[in-house]
Amino acid sequence: MSKSPVPELAQRVVSLVAAMMVEVRPRLVRAALTGRRAENENVRHEDNFLSDYDLWMHRHYKERLNDFIPSFIYASEEDDPQVIGPDMDPDLCVLVDPLDTSELAVRALQGYTHVMLYSRSLKRPVVAVVGDIFHHVQLYVSARDDDGTDRAFVVTAESEWHELNRPSRAQLSGALVTNYLMRPGERFGPLARQQTFLDELGAPDEHGKRKGRIGVDFGSVSLCHVAAGFTDATVEFAKGFAVWDLSPGHYILHAAGGVTIDLDGNPVALDYGLNNLPEINEAMGTRRKFIAAGNLDLAEEIRRAIRL
Numbered sequence: 359m360s361k362s363p364v365p366e367l368a369q370r371v372v373s374l375v376a377a378m379m380v381e382v383r384p385r386l387v388r389a390a391l392t393g394r395r396a397e398n399e400n401v402r403h404e405d406n407f408l409s410d411y412d413l414w415m416h417r418h419y420k421e422r423l424n425d426f427i428p429s430f431i432y433a434s435e436e437d438d439p440q441v442i443g444p445d446m447d448p449d450l451c452v453l454v455d456p457l458d459t460s461e462l463a464v465r466a467l468q469g470y471t472h473v474m475l476y477s478r479s480l481k482r483p484v485v486a487v488v489g490d491i492f493h494h495v496q497l498y499v500s501a502r503d504d505d506g507t508d509r510a511f512v513v514t515a516e517s518e519w520h521e522l523n524r525p526s527r528a529q530l531s532g533a534l535v536t537n538y539l540m541r542p543g544e545r546f547g548p549l550a551r552q553q554t555f556l557d558e559l560g561a562p563d564e565h566g567k568r569k570g571r572i573g574v575d576f577g578s579v580s581l582c583h584v585a586a587g588f589t590d591a592t593v594e595f596a597k598g599f600a601v602w603d604l605s606p607g608h609y610i611l612h613a614a615g616g617v618t619i620d621l622d623g624n625p626v627a628l629d630y631g632l633n634n635l636p637e638i639n640e641a642m643g644t645r646r647k648f649i650a651a652g653n654l655d656l657a658e659e660i661r662r663a664i665r666l
Contacts, residue, residue, distance in 0.1 A: 362519060363511065368485040368501035370426045371473055372513065375489040376497060378418065378471060382411055382457070383491055390466035397464075409464055412436060415456035415471065423452055423473075430475075431638065435602045439638045451476040451632040455602040458577045463491065470579045474606040482628040486606040488578050498522075498582035500613035510613035512586055522614035526590040526652030530659040531561045531568075533590035536575035536583070541597075548596040555663040581607030581650045585614035591651035595621060595664055598645030605630050611650055618650040619657050621666065 362369045389395050389411070396410035416436040423430065429443030431451040441448065455472040463469030469491035477484050488498040497513035510522040526533070539546045549572075559570035575583060577599070580592040585607075608618050608626060618626040626648055631641040651657035 362513075363521070364485075364499060364501040364509070365503065367426075367475070368487075368499065371475065371485050371487050372497060372499055374419075374422055375471060375473055375487045376513075378415060378422075379489050379491050379496065381418075382415060382469075382471075385411060386463050386469060386491065387466050389464040395464040408436075409457070409460050411464065412457045412460050416454070419454050419456055419473065427452070427475075431478075431632075431635070433602075433632065433638050433642060435600070435642075439635055439642065441635075449477055449479050451478055451638060453602055453605060453630075453632065455577070455606075458579070458603065462576075466492065468492065468576060470577060472578050472602060472606040474609065476605075476630065476632045478633050481633060483605065483609040483630075486609040488582050488606050488610065490579060495586070498579070498585065498607075498610050500610040508609075508613035510585055510610050512582075522585050522587075522610075524587060525585060525611070525614055525616040526587050526656070528590040528652065528656060530558050530656060530663065531563055531570050533559065533569075533656060534571045534573055535559060535660065536573040536580050536589050536592040538576060538580065538594065539572075539574050544597050552595075552664060554665055555660065558659070558663045577603040578605075578607030578610075581611045581616075581618070584616055584650050584652055585611040587652065591649065591656055591660060593649045593660055593664070595647050595649075595666065598647045600645055601630055601632075601641045604646055604648065608648075608650070616650065616652050617654045617657050618648055619654075619661065621647050621649070621661060621664070623658065623661055 416434050429445035429448035432442050433439040434454040453474040458470040459468045471489040473487050475485040484502040486500045494515050496515050500510040512520050583589040631637045649657045649660050
């Protein structure tokens with residue numbers, strides 16, 4: 359990978375995520391083409407798909423992170439938080455979703471992987487990397503510089519880095535708004551009943567054009583797409599996102615200059631409550647509803663249109 363504009367620790371995480379995607383991609387393609395999807399019983403999240411590939415990446419992230427971070431708290435979707443290394447009270451908590459949308463990844467349709475480094479002393483993230491396994495834009499990255507500035511980037515398969523600092527300025531009637539609408543009862547049904555929101559999204563602009571669109575997106579990468587300006591907003595008002603799905607993308611969107619608010623209109627803070635093991639355990643079991651957008655006016659338009 360070409361020389362990057364982020365600090366060395368962030369670059370190590372970027373390189374690790376890129377390497378993990380290279381290793382898992384052919385395995386997922388093979389699973390898709392053979393139909394052998396290696397599904398496991400998911401005792402931690404009984405309604406979620408769990409494959410051998412989720413567990414493989416969970417183990418390998420833990421091992422490989424330890425190659426360059428001597429001690430950290432490892433908080434993975436696939437296991438209880440644990441201290442790695444000789445320091446029993448390390449500053450860094452590493453939050454990992456090894457393989458997001460794994461039920462689609464084993465069909466070679468969509469697949470993502472999230473790693474975020476959270477400083478317990480600063481009570482905020484300092485690095486986040488979201489990897490897109492199957493697309494040309496492969497990595498979404500945010501990192502805190504030595505001067506305390508947060509910056510966000512995308513990295514292509516050709517190792518080209520592009521800074522993200524111009525999120526969407528769209529209004530609702532001209533916006534592409536996404537939602538994780540795949541689950542019929544839990545997600546799509548509640549969205550389909552939001553008639554006021556859908557009417558305002560589908561309203562004509564001053565030229566009589568109906569430009570508003572609703573789309574599907576997934577976990578942290580949905581906020582990354584807003585950060586890049588690929589979409590204008592993403593909303594979750596039904597079940598809520600778990601911390602490993604929301605926080606890496608939230609930090610990347612924050613660094614790019616976008617906004618994330620709760621359904622009362624309050625900004626979602628960067629302190630995710632990953633400050634000690636009891637708080638981390640609590641955070642791992644908490645879901646958060648939110649609206650993420652390229653600009654605050656759009657986020658507020660969406661919030662006012664939603665009927666709960």
